[in-house]
Structures are given as C-alpha cells and as structure tokens.
Amino acid sequence: MNEYLIPELPIADLLSAGSQDLSHSLRSDFELLPTKRSKIWELKEANRCPIVGTCLSMEELVRFAQRYHFNASLNDAFSLHIEVIDHIATRNSVSEAIQKHLDLKYQISLARFKSAKTDAEVLNLWEKCFAHGDIAGALWAALTHKQVSNETRGKIYGDIHMHSHQMGAGQAINTRRLAQLEKDYAELEVVMEIQKQRHVHVETKWRRRLQEILAEMAHLRQAQKDMKVLQARLEAIESGRAITEMEQRLMKLAVANEQLQSSVKQAAFLEQALQVANGKIAELTHECNVLTAERDSLEILLQSMNASNVPCNPSQFHNTSQIKDCCVICVGGRVTQFHKYRLLAMQLGIYLIHHDGGQNDAFSRLPEMINRADAAICPTDCVSHAAYYRLKRLCKRNGKPCLLFKGNGISSFASVLTQISSGQANLRSDVIERLKEVED
Known part of the structure; x- marks a missing residue:
C-alpha cells in the first residue's frame, strides 16, 4: 500500500486558531498524499500480469525460476508467467528481487516519469511513450507512479491489452511477409550470382584492354620524351631551314599522335557497340527460333485440320x-x-x-x-x-x-x-x- 504523510502544523498556529478554524485547517492540511511509488505486490493482479508479460523477458523469467527454484518447467513459458504472478502477489524475497530488478532495468524511464506531478501528466506521458513504441519501461514507471490513479491504470491496461491482440495479428502478417522476402532473397541471390559472373567476365576482358591501352600510352609518352630531347638538340645545333624542317616533322608527329589517340577512343566505342549488337542478335535469334517453331506447329495444325480425324479409345x-x-x-x-x-x-x-x-x-x-x-x-x-x-x-x-x-x-x-x-x-x-x- 502507498504510505501517506501527515504534515506537522506549528503549535502556535494551532493554539491561536479557533475551534472552527482548527477543524478546517486539519481537513485541508491532512490530505492523504502518497509519498513514494507503489511496489509490485501492492498493485492489482490486472496490473501485475502485463508487467510480468511485457517488462520481463523469457530469459529473465528463467533466471528467476532457477534462482528461486520454481515448480514450473523452464520450457513452459506460460507456467513460468503464472508462477511469477503468484509470487509477486505478496511481499517476499521473489517479489522484492523483481522490484529491484525492474527499478534498475528501467531507471531511465523512472527518471523521465518522475517529472510528472499529476495523474493527467502521467497519462499524457504514457500516451506519448506508447505511441513511439517505448512500452516496457513506460509501463513499469506509469503503473508504479505515486500520482497515478486507478482510472489511469485501467486506461493503461486497456492499451496494453489491445496492443497484445494487434501484435498477435501483426506477427502472423510478418511471418508471411518474411517467408515471401526469404523467397525473393533467394531468387535475388541467384540473379546476383549470375550478374557477378558476367561482371567478372566483362571486367577481365576490359582489364586486358586497359593493359593494352596503358602500354600504348606508355609508348606514346616515351615517344613524346624522345621528341622533346631531339627538339632540344636540334634547336641547339641547327638553325635556319633545318630547324624549320624539324619543326614540321614534329608537328606531323603531334598530329599523328592525336589521330592515334582518337583512333583508340573510337575503337573502344566500336567495341562497346559491337557487344550491344551481339546481344541484340542473340535475342533476335532466340525470338526467331521460337517463332519458327510456332510457325511449324501452326502448319502442322492446318494440315491436321484438313486431314480426316480418326477417334481413339x-x-x-x-x-x-x-x-x-x-x-x-x-x-x-x-x-x-x-x-x-x-x-x-x-x-x-x-x-x-x-x-x-x-x-x-x-x-x-x-x-x-x-x-x-x-x-x-x-x-x-x-x-x-x-x-x-x-x-x-x-x-x-x-x-x-x-x-x-x-x-x-x-x-x-x-x-x-x-x-x-x-x-x-x-x-x-x-x-x-x-x-x-x-x-x-
């Protein structure tokens, strides 16, 4: 039960007040105010049941059962649930241990609900947590709050009760959806493996081509270096027409170099176009084969329509x-x-x-x-x-x-x-x- 505090009044005020004023003062100052949160054994059974089912995991129930030697089988979740509810109906070593465990586990939620000073604030904070899916800690903090009323506890119990039904229905839908997703995942794995093999083949081919291009580029760079060296030597030892001729030769080599680079780019573009064309040819060949088979079948059908039908047994x-x-x-x-x-x-x-x-x-x-x-x-x-x-x-x-x-x-x-x-x-x-x- 909740403990209540009777505030002390100054003796001078009691002596100076009249009998009528004293009676009114006692009625107004001696309001029963809860001084601390409710314990789990002080709650109704309708509130203890959702706390055990929502705030304690199956692993935690098994640990408590092993620690306090429960009679229920460790593999029977429902029997463990019932026996824990029976233990926490009164104050004992099991209920006190569960009380301490839940206070420690949900201390963040308890600190958050401590800011609620009225029953309406407790209900408002619970509804916000429930809407965001923060249910377990909020349930423990709200049901044991010192300002919560029985009406609010009933509202919280209704929310948890309907949530359990919706979770059951949602679990069946999620199970079917999971089965479909696993099937889709298996199909995607097959497709990804095929794409991976194709990618590896294409990548290997283009790597070889890249090595060839890099070799050509290295050859071109070396040719450019050689031309620069020759140009420097010619500028140093020659003049006049010889220099002019060498410049012309260098310009021709530069043009040829540009043409060669353009040819390399064009060859790469043509190779890509060739691959696309080969793919289209394969598709058209397959489609042609299918249409040919259907044409042959239709010809046979037309012939059989003109022939005499011989019924069989x-x-x-x-x-x-x-x-x-x-x-x-x-x-x-x-x-x-x-x-x-x-x-x-x-x-x-x-x-x-x-x-x-x-x-x-x-x-x-x-x-x-x-x-x-x-x-x-x-x-x-x-x-x-x-x-x-x-x-x-x-x-x-x-x-x-x-x-x-x-x-x-x-x-x-x-x-x-x-x-x-x-x-x-x-x-x-x-x-x-x-x-x-x-x-x-």
Whole structure:
C-alpha cells in the first residue's frame, strides 16, 4: 500500500486558531498524499500480469525460476508467467528481487516519469511513450507512479491489452511477409550470382584492354620524351631551314599522335557497340527460333485440320501417340481467348475444358475436372502459383499426364495441341516429375 504523510502544523498556529478554524485547517492540511511509488505486490493482479508479460523477458523469467527454484518447467513459458504472478502477489524475497530488478532495468524511464506531478501528466506521458513504441519501461514507471490513479491504470491496461491482440495479428502478417522476402532473397541471390559472373567476365576482358591501352600510352609518352630531347638538340645545333624542317616533322608527329589517340577512343566505342549488337542478335535469334517453331506447329495444325480425324479409345490414352476425341483440361491462360482454344481443340478431335486458375472458377472444382480429363495442359506464364502447384499435385495423385508450356497466345496454345495431336509430346505419368525438375 502507498504510505501517506501527515504534515506537522506549528503549535502556535494551532493554539491561536479557533475551534472552527482548527477543524478546517486539519481537513485541508491532512490530505492523504502518497509519498513514494507503489511496489509490485501492492498493485492489482490486472496490473501485475502485463508487467510480468511485457517488462520481463523469457530469459529473465528463467533466471528467476532457477534462482528461486520454481515448480514450473523452464520450457513452459506460460507456467513460468503464472508462477511469477503468484509470487509477486505478496511481499517476499521473489517479489522484492523483481522490484529491484525492474527499478534498475528501467531507471531511465523512472527518471523521465518522475517529472510528472499529476495523474493527467502521467497519462499524457504514457500516451506519448506508447505511441513511439517505448512500452516496457513506460509501463513499469506509469503503473508504479505515486500520482497515478486507478482510472489511469485501467486506461493503461486497456492499451496494453489491445496492443497484445494487434501484435498477435501483426506477427502472423510478418511471418508471411518474411517467408515471401526469404523467397525473393533467394531468387535475388541467384540473379546476383549470375550478374557477378558476367561482371567478372566483362571486367577481365576490359582489364586486358586497359593493359593494352596503358602500354600504348606508355609508348606514346616515351615517344613524346624522345621528341622533346631531339627538339632540344636540334634547336641547339641547327638553325635556319633545318630547324624549320624539324619543326614540321614534329608537328606531323603531334598530329599523328592525336589521330592515334582518337583512333583508340573510337575503337573502344566500336567495341562497346559491337557487344550491344551481339546481344541484340542473340535475342533476335532466340525470338526467331521460337517463332519458327510456332510457325511449324501452326502448319502442322492446318494440315491436321484438313486431314480426316480418326477417334481413339480414351482408355488407350497412355499407350498411344495419337490423342483424338479425348478430354483435356487447360488450367490458366487468357479467359478471353478460351473460345479460340476450344475451336482449335475441336479441329483436332480434342474435347477441351477450362479452369481459369482461381480468378472466377473456384479451386474446389479443380479435382473433379482433372478426374474427368485424360490429360492437363497449363501455360506457366499465365497462371497463379497456387493453381500451378495444385494442378501438378492433383495430376500426380490421379496419375494424369500434365504438359507445361510457356506462352499464353493462340500460337503457343496451337503448338501444344499440335504436339499432343501428332504424338510429339510423350504424355506419360512420369512427365510430371520431369517437368517439375525443369521448372525448378
């Protein structure tokens, strides 16, 4: 409990005052004023609980438990929390030790709150500390302050209570965000390693070129020194036309030197331009190869559209290279292009069903649709990660072939259907694992 001080009145004032004045003086001067901060065992349980949970770390609880031989297991944080609250309910060696420990740990916060002279100032200072995240020390200083009221303690308890709920919700969000950041970090590490290797290669190449240029510059400097020496000698021993001729020769050499330096700069610029051009050529070559493959696939598709379709038995799907009149599910792709996908499939004798990967179609329909289909195809660059991994897992579980491809256009889709129709795609159940390795 808080101790209160009864101020002493001068005896002369008591004797000179009348009985009515004396009574009024005693009532006004004998106001119960707290003289020191509250101890932890003097607080209510509702205030002791957040102090233990917020102001003491798990390591500190374990040290107190080992020192005073608690009954709770050192690995059970909640049991340690409850037992500490039971110990600090009364004044004893444990509660006194915790009181001293918290006073020493948060002495800066105690000194800061010492400037608060009223309950309103304590509450105002607490709200500022709480808003800036300085919670543990401010909580201990505010709840034990000699001017704090029960109403303010209740307000502080409410702030801590809601903060714990928000911290729990925020921790789940931070956990998911951390997992995504770790994934992004791993991908960036791979990219950085590739860039590092490229940088090392380019740096090595340019270092060699730099050494060549430095050697040329050293040669030029030496030539300039030699020309200066020759010029000095000529000026000393010759005159007239000979001097004029030598000056002309020196001017020609200077011009040649400038031209050589300009040629070096131009060569460096041309080499850089050549590298850029080589990169563009490689990109265009790759794009040409892709377009050629798609063109060939479209030609095969047009030929197959003119040829007669021979339906096959769906039960022979895994043992034949022709896939006619069979059901194939497409997961992902552009929804607006699906009617064109279906027309192409119908021309090849393939019944095509579609799942948009979770945009509008529910994921719960995917198992039943895969079970109906004989095989599955998926454009990997136009489908969500969740639909992609769920499709592979369901196909593997049901023993369905799964063909993954890149490209969400009509030509890419036609190329895949042509591979299926012509038997170029070897759709066996183990193709899932092989494609998984390629994708990873």
